[in-house]
Amino acid sequence: MYQYKRSSELFTEANKYIPGGVNSPVRAFNSVGGTPVFIKKAKGSILTDVDGNEYIDYISSWGPMILGHAYPKVIDAIKAKVEDSTSFGAPTELEIDIAKLIVDMVPNIDKVRMVNSGTEACMSAIRVARGYTGRNKFIKFEGCYHGHADSFLIKAGSGASTFGVPNSPGVTPGTANDTLTAKYNNIEEVKQLVTENKGEIAAIIVEAIAGNMGCVLPKKGFLEDLRELCDKEEILLIFDEVMSGFRLGKGGAQEYFGVKADLITFGKVIGGGMPVGAYAGSSKIMDIVSPVGPVYQAGTLSGNPIAMIAGYTLLKELNQNPQIYTELADKTEYLHKGLDKVFTESGFDYKINRCGSMISIFFTDIDVVDFDTAATANNEKFPKFFHEMLKRGIYLPPSSFESYFLSNSLTYEMLDKTIQAAKESLEAMK
Numbered sequence: 001m002y003q004y005k006r007s008s009e010l011f012t013e014a015n016k017y018i019p020g021g022v023n024s025p026v027r028a029f030n031s032v033g034g035t036p037v038f039i040k041k042a043k044g045s046i047l048t049d050v051d052g053n054e055y056i057d058y059i060s061s062w063g064p065m066i067l068g069h070a071y072p073k074v075i076d077a078i079k080a081k082v083e084d085s086t087s088f089g090a091p092t093e094l095e096i097d098i099a100k101l102i103v104d105m106v107p108n109i110d111k112v113r114m115v116n117s118g119t120e121a122c123m124s125a126i127r128v129a130r131g132y133t134g135r136n137k138f139i140k141f142e143g144c145y146h147g148h149a150d151s152f153l154i155k156a157g158s159g160a161s162t163f164g165v166p167n168s169p170g171v172t173p174g175t176a177n178d179t180l181t182a183k184y185n186n187i188e189e190v191k192q193l194v195t196e197n198k199g200e201i202a203a204i205i206v207e208a209i210a211g212n213m214g215c216v217l218p219k220k221g222f223l224e225d226l227r228e229l230c231d232k233e234e235i236l237l238i239f240d241e242v243m244s245g246f247r248l249g250k251g252g253a254q255e256y257f258g259v260k261a262d263l264i265t266f267g268k269v270i271g272g273g274m275p276v277g278a279y280a281g282s283s284k285i286m287d288i289v290s291p292v293g294p295v296y297q298a299g300t301l302s303g304n305p306i307a308m309i310a311g312y313t314l315l316k317e318l319n320q321n322p323q324i325y326t327e328l329a330d331k332t333e334y335l336h337k338g339l340d341k342v343f344t345e346s347g348f349d350y351k352i353n354r355c356g357s358m359i360s361i362f363f364t365d366i367d368v369v370d371f372d373t374a375a376t377a378n379n380e381k382f383p384k385f386f387h388e389m390l391k392r393g394i395y396l397p398p399s400s401f402e403s404y405f406l407s408n409s410l411t412y413e414m415l416d417k418t419i420q421a422a423k424e425s426l427e428a429m430k
């Protein structure tokens, strides 16, 4: 039987010194209840907590651990690099190596700028789009997450055409005014916003596959329609590939769906578990960035050598072994089929969405295609399922609005164990 004595003690202590005891909100287990598990270490797909409990990991640090924790080549590369000092604040050859590799792997980009998080990448991409087009507004989709920069923390008003209202105190109405929101997979709403704000929209930013309202796939034609609209109205299309980049495949969502974006943002996998983000595009667009162009963007630790060697080593591994993506997709499909079977037998309403190595289970009988439909699964069933799974050694994302991220270190034996745990958990929930 799992017990969480040390985690409980640490959580009490953490709450004294850190808001909510955590450095990023979803870790606090607020939406599932209970005490967050404090992790001590991990190897491959196995997490070990401070009480000595072991779990099969479906978070993969929210994506980066695509080949498993403590991947030997990445760890060795970091160890070797760290001897030469941890930061210089001056250019290094390694920054060229990783930039070249990214440009080689990802279609349709000439230049890339490294930053320190996905938030920074998205925030900078919007600034670039505004600088490039000379326009102020942009469109985002309800339920898509682009980091915690002010302009992204906006929820739609009730009508599609209403201006955004901030959904975090501290975001000013002035900022909110320039963020327009539409429903995911709803091209008509986007067209309406573009018509109502003709000549004022700099960019449309979208998770080409959404992963922050659970995993939600773009409907056939949705991304193509966005591309067409952007071309027609001279709006820049930004694919936020912080999740999908180097995960759907080495060329990310552009390659997977066959749709080109003007700017791409990265995070998560790109840093191999270190704090890294990046944004990329054609030379024509990227050369508007300082010091060549007037759009300012900088970072004391950007391109940090330890972060770069971790990312570079992981990306090189993915680039040289493209079968990893087939293996991951096969494992995810196997899990999907197994879960389908036990969920059907259980009699609970459910929907499963899957794409590549991302998968989500929704406790609802409605097809999940946008935020509103995803929200129908935000009920009391998920927290119960989460805790039943945790007790059986399966560590799922602690929110019904998060996708699972599979790692290639998962074995079929672990997948079988997970499916069996799901079967037992659903029985226990009755």
Ligand SMILES: *Cc1c(COP(=O)(O)O)cnc(C)c1O
Binding pocket: 116, 117, 118, 119, 120, 122, 145, 146, 147, 148, 207, 211, 212, 240, 241, 242, 243, 267, 268, 277
């Ligand atoms: C995680 C995420 C971000 C934010 O990245 P951080 O590194 O957490 O700042 C942005 N966009 C998407 C799609 C994400 O999944």
